[in-house]
Amino acid sequence: MSKVIFVDKSISLSEWCMYLNTCLNLDKIKIMNHCQIVIDSLSGLIYDSKAEEDIPLDDGKTCDIDTYDSVRYSISQIIKQWIYYKKI
Numbered sequence: 001m002s003k004v005i006f007v008d009k010s011i012s013l014s015e016w017c018m019y020l021n022t023c024l025n026l027d028k029i030k031i032m033n034h035c036q037i038v039i040d041s042l043s044g045l046i047y048d049s050k051a052e053e054d055i056p057l058d059d060g061k062t063c064d065i066d067t068y069d070s071v072r073y074s075i076s077q078i079i080k081q082w083i084y085y086k087k088i
Contacts, residue, residue: 019083044063
């Protein structure tokens with residue numbers, strides 16, 4: 001069994017999207033075709049132009065922010081480890 005090491009590094013929304021896209025292109029992460037809610041959520045993600053920080057728009061109707069958050073939280077530690085160990 002491999003040991004999970006938690007890396008303390010925050011990732012901005014633009015960085016996270018870039019890393020997720022990289023992982024998808026390298027086949028490190030796959031989204032199954034039947035996961036249409038996840039596909040739609042990640043495809044429809046837009047930035048909040050009024051916010052000072054790099055965050056997605058959370059107006060309750062434009063983006064499915066809940067699915068985006070659950071995907072991000074579920075794989076963020078893995079992506080952080082890949083960044084730390086220079087695997088992506």
